[in-house]
Amino acid sequence: MSQIEKVCILDYGSGNVGSIFNLLKYLEINSVVSNKKKDIQNSSHLILPGVGSFESAMKKITQNLPIEYIENEVVSKGKPFLGICIGMQVLAEYGLEFGKNNGLGWIKGSVIEIESGNQPLPHIGWNNVDFIQKPKLVSGLDKVNDFYFVNSYCFKLEENNNLIGETTYHEKFASIIGKDNILGVQFHPEKSQAAGQKLITNFLEYK
Amino acid sequence: MKKNRVIPVLLLKNGWLVQSREFSRHQNLGNPVDSVKRLSKWASDELIYLDISRDDIYDTRRDDQGYENIPSFLGIIEAVSKEVFMPMTVGGKIKNLHDIEKRLLLGADKVSINTEAFNNPNFIKDASKEFGSQCIVLSMDVKKTSSGDRVFKSFGQIDTGFSPLYWAKLMEDYGVGEILLNSIDRDGMGNGYDIELLNQISLECKCPIIACGGVGEWEHFKEAFDKTKVDSVAAANIFQYTDQSVFMAKKYLFNNNYNVRKPDLLKI
Numbered sequence: 001m002s003q004i005e006k007v008c009i010l011d012y013g014s015g016n017v018g019s020i021f022n023l024l025k026y027l028e029i030n031s032v033v034s035n036k037k038k039d040i041q042n043s044s045h046l047i048l049p050g051v052g053s054f055e056s057a058m059k060k061i062t063q064n065l066p067i068e069y070i071e072n073e074v075v076s077k078g079k080p081f082l083g084i085c086i087g088m089q090v091l092a093e094y095g096l097e098f099g100k101n102n103g104l105g106w107i108k109g110s111v112i113e114i115e116s117g118n119q120p121l122p123h124i125g126w127n128n129v130d131f132i133q134k135p136k137l138v139s140g141l142d143k144v145n146d147f148y149f150v151n152s153y154c155f156k157l158e159e160n161n162n163l164i165g166e167t168t169y170h171e172k173f174a175s176i177i178g179k180d181n182i183l184g185v186q187f188h189p190e191k192s193q194a195a196g197q198k199l200i201t202n203f204l205e206y207k
Numbered sequence: 208m209k210k211n212r213v214i215p216v217l218l219l220k221n222g223w224l225v226q227s228r229e230f231s232r233h234q235n236l237g238n239p240v241d242s243v244k245r246l247s248k249w250a251s252d253e254l255i256y257l258d259i260s261r262d263d264i265y266d267t268r269r270d271d272q273g274y275e276n277i278p279s280f281l282g283i284i285e286a287v288s289k290e291v292f293m294p295m296t297v298g299g300k301i302k303n304l305h306d307i308e309k310r311l312l313l314g315a316d317k318v319s320i321n322t323e324a325f326n327n328p329n330f331i332k333d334a335s336k337e338f339g340s341q342c343i344v345l346s347m348d349v350k351k352t353s354s355g356d357r358v359f360k361s362f363g364q365i366d367t368g369f370s371p372l373y374w375a376k377l378m379e380d381y382g383v384g385e386i387l388l389n390s391i392d393r394d395g396m397g398n399g400y401d402i403e404l405l406n407q408i409s410l411e412c413k414c415p416i417i418a419c420g421g422v423g424e425w426e427h428f429k430e431a432f433d434k435t436k437v438d439s440v441a442a443a444n445i446f447q448y449t450d451q452s453v454f455m456a457k458k459y460l461f462n463n464n465y466n467v468r469k470p471d472l473l474k475i
Contacts, residue, residue, distance in 0.1 A: 018314050022289050051316075052339045069255065088360050119209075120415040122341045125415055126252055126468045127209040146468050148253075148318070150341045162469055166216060169209055191294045191316065 002056065002166075005204050007031040012064040014050050014057065019190045022085070025198060028206065035065050038056035039142070044205060046079060049190075050086030053110055054095035054153065057084075057086040075106055078181045080206035082206060089155055089176065089182030097153050107179050108158035114151065117170035122152040129165040129175050137183055137202050138165065138176065144195045147187035148174070154186065181206060208467045211432060212252040212439035213457050215446040216419060217242065219280060219299075221260045228395030230348070230363035233259070235448050240286050243276065246446070247291040249454040252468060254291070254442060255319065255387065255417075257346075258299025259362060270286030284422050288314025295413045296344055296387075303330070304337055308469055310339065318472075319344040319387055322360045328381060345383040347374060349404055350391040356404060363391045375408050383414060387441065390420035395444055397423025400431050409436035417441050425459040432465055 009017050011033045024031040026064055032039050042048065050057050061067065074081045083091050092103040095111035103111070114123055124145045131138050154173035157163055165176035167186070175186040183203065189196030217239060218225050224242050225233040236242070239256075246254060258280040265344045284297055298319030307318050315448045324345060335343045348363045349356050349371045358369045368376070375386055388408055390401040399429050400421045409416040415438035422442035431440050446452040457470035 016316070018309065018312055019288065019292075019316070022314060023292055026292070038338070051311075051342065068403060120413055122414070123209065124385060124415055125209050125212050125438070136406070144471070149209075150294075188316075189304075191292060193247070193292055196292065 005045065006043045007045045007047055007204075009033045009038050010040075010046060010048045010065055010070070012057075013033045014052070014086070016049055016051050016190075017035040019188075020047060021185065023076065023190045023197065023200065026091070027201065029200075037066050037069050039069060039115050040073060044080070045206070046074065047082045048081070048083045048087035048090070049051070050084060050088075050090070051150075052086060054086060054089055054097040054103070054202050055099065055101045058095070060089055060097055061090060061104075070186045071106070071141070074182060080181045082201065082203050083182075084185040084190070085151065085186060085188060088186055089153065091177070091182065091184050092155055093152065106182050107155075107177060109156050110158075111153050111163075112156050114154050114169060114173060115171045119170050122150060123169045124150050126192075127167050127175075129167060130166050131165045132177075133164045133178075134162060135178060137178065137199065139202055141195060141202075142197055144198075146160050147185075147189065147195055149175075149187045151186055157185070172183075208466065210252070212417075213428065213453065213460065214253045214255055214417060214439055214441040215246050215453060216255040216257060216435060216441050218443055219256065219258050219260070219283065220281065222280070224447070225259075226395065226447060227259070228375065230391050230394055232395075239283050240290075242447070243287045243291055245450075246453055247293060249451055250457075250468070251293060251305040251470060252439075253294040253296070255296045256287070256315075257319065258297075260299070261362070265294050281309065284310065284315060285313045287465070288303060288382055298344070298346055298387075304334060307334055307342075312464065313344070313353055317342050317344050317385070319346040320383075321346040321348065325360045328377070329401045331378060331383060333383040335384065340382050340384035340414075344387055345374050345375070345378045346387045346389065347371065347378075348389050348391050349401070353453060359391060364434040371404060373409055375412050378416055380410055385415045385417060385438075387417045387419055387438075393421030396421055397444070399423065399427040400440075402434050405431060405435040405437050409438075415439060419443075425456050428460060429463065429465065430457060432460075
């Protein structure tokens with residue numbers, strides 16, 4: 001039996017769940033903001049939002065989310081998962097913002113500060129993504145590929161086959177990563193107007 | 208490549224969108240929510256919403272024209288964030304961490320802080336630690352005085368005695384992620400940005416500088432990019448005069464080979 005799409009926006013006390021919830025509602029996608037096992041189980045897709053630092057996000061995630069349960073659903077059972085901004089960065093094995101902190105370790109790599117040269121930091125604003133691979137997450141985004149970023153740190157992948165898209169800010173960094181059903185974007189699709197809406201709709205194509 | 212942003216600033220006074228001149232005269236422009244929907248449709252890069260009410264009265268006064276009464280500034284933010292999916296900075300009357308949290312929960316991405324940074328500089332430190340530097344925008348109003356450029360607080364009424372560069376550098380050290388740099392003398396005048404001021408601050412600061420105050424024609428945006436290192440250009444009044452103003456501004460810059468997002472009326 002095919003399940004009706006329903007997104008669980010994982011609620012761990014990150015400030016910006018409202019924007020994603022509003023966007024899904026606007027797109028008429030059924031969604032719930034929750035940290036309960038039951039809601040996670042009953043959802044077809046999971047989104048991990050995030051703003052702030054790696055350290056504070058990981059602290060809140062381990063405190064407020066049933067992370068072993070989620071890991072089983074996502075890593076073992078293959079439930080589609082999208083991490084946004086810090087929600088993507090915590091997929092790494094560790095991060096170096098405010099000292100070394102462990103991440104979830106679902107995708108091999110670490111989170112390091114952007115080498116911005118003489119460009120301003122944080123990296124704030126619209127930047128484009130060059131697609132290295134073209135999974136369905138990025139279908140239809142060839143022409144409109146500017147997204148809204150706010151970051152000082154970036155994901156340094158250990159395995160190149162997890163790189164879907166990269167962005168240049170003095171140097172190149174991974175802006176879309178993925179390993180089968182586990183996906184992450186450094187930018188904010190919920191703030192990226194039409195391109196962001198298309199990407200979210202694409203995410204729901206993962207089964 | 209990262210694009211330079213073109214940012215409309217919306218000034219709200221007692222629940223209404225207004226235009227401002229030299230920080231003192233304000234003319235009513237209408238309903239703030241409708242106006243934002245318009246800007247979103249034209250692929251504006253970002254929005255800055257500033258509450259410049261001197262008191263806490265938010266009224267409609269024009270209910271006769273069929274507008275819905277939204278009783279508070281926060282209510283307006285909430286209504287806007289349900290329909291607008293672009294970055295939004297919110298400023299005005301922010302005095303503590305709780306004020307910031309409330310605004311973020313309603314859908315703001317960043318807050319701009321002005322007067323409270325003078326009253327309690329450590330607030331900036333605490334705020335950037337709690338919410339991240341990327342979330343804290345310093346709003347800085349500069350006016351020419353007999354002793355040179357000075358930063359003013361409290362809606363541009365009180366001279367703080369600080370020079371713009373000193374204040375910008377200090378606040379950057381305290382953790383602000385961006386600076387909205389506004390010239391009181393140029394506000395609403397339409398004679399262009401204070402280029403010298405923008406140049407001075409943008410050369411010395413590492414964080415992105417958003418230019419504000421004085422735009423009367425699209426060429427003034429060009430001038431800021433040509434002559435200074437500002438990351439973004441903002442304006443208030445000029446975006447309210449014509450229907451597709453943001454689109455037109457970006458088209459002008461894009462066609463002149465400036466590094467802005469392509470001015471498409473987006474539909475994928």
